[in-house]
Amino acid sequence: MTDPSQQLRNALDELDAVFAPFSERPSAVGGCTYCYTDTDLEALAGPSHRVPEELIRSVAATSTDHWDDFPALYRRMTPRIVRLLATARLHVHHGLVASRLLAAELRTWTSPEREALEAVWHAWWPAALHAYPGTEPVTGVLEAISVSTGSLSPWLTVWAGTRTEAADRHLSDALDGWLFEGRLADLRLGSYDELHAAPELLSWLLSLEEGRIGAAQLFEVERIAYS
Template sequence: MTTPSQRLRTALDALDTAFALPPEAPFAIGGCTRCYTVAELEALAGPAHLVPDDLVSCVAVEATDHWADFPALYHRTTPRIVRLLTTGRLHSGFGMIASWLLAAGWRDWAPAQQQALEQVWDAWWRSTLHEYPGNEGATGVLETVAVSTGSLSPWLAVWTGTRTEAAGRHLDDALDHWLAPPGLADLRLGFRDEMLAGPELLDWLISLEEGRIGAAQLFEIERLAYS
């Protein structure tokens, strides 16, 4: 039986394949020469699979105006960024990576590439809910997949249907995060606050069956939802 972590590895390999075909065309990169050396810019212009991990990590969260052609650069490095992110080698920038994927226009990429990325997101989310503590907390993973795809509901539906101990512990941690000031009601996700998530999260939390949320947290959720 295939485990969630195995599904994630398979999805990441499929993402590499989707971006490797057809063969990469020559790529010219211009960027901020105060932040990046000529050698680093040359590396970014070379084969994407040869770019050092630390340089890929910089691209993942660098301001978009640091590059002459940000959409093209982010597109060609997306498989590398996503692999680092989903395997726990990038521990910050979840909202930024989601926002940068939107800024790079990932919804206009080749259908096979879009589908491969969506499959990684699905596998990553399910893997997260089956492992605790795992590489990352559920809130960061949820922010990435929801903001980049433009929808919370399918990811929350998976969480509802996942009754593992890990999913429950991730929910406890998420509630500690969401209920902390400034609170859940006006919560926005994404580096650019693209997604107003609070109202939908409140509705979802209220809908969960009895016993999945502790009494103290549930009291605060109901206060927010019905005030």
């Protein structure tokens, strides 16, 4: 069986291939000339694989009103953005990338494009769960994939079924963050709170097998759930 890291690499390569007819075709790009030089705009108008990584990072984070046609630009750059994100080289908050994908009208893209992106999510999530400590908290990965797909359920199901020390240690770390100052009681994901995660997370946490969550953390989860 292919290891999770190789599955992720394969999915990222397939994402490049599916988007290539659109992302590698030159396309006029207009944008804020205060923030972006003519050279930047010219680079963004060309094949996406030639765009410098620093410019990709900037596009990933910059607000939508900086571009004449934000949805088209972000869609063209998505394979580059997602590859940097999934390999911990983007240095942009995961929730912001998910929010930008929604703003880029992700759900109106072609079926092959959406399917290729979701295949990356399905490969990235197990790869993240199997590596501890990993290059980044798995809560960031969970935020990106759940907000962009609009659902926590499939990803939580995978986590529940991944009975490894790495996945359990990620769960303990995640709970430390979610329980800090009672955040879990009204946890929302995405830079604009697109996904209200608290109800589904609480239900899922309480459904996990006995011993999966430490006693102290479980006490706090139950206190929030039943208060």
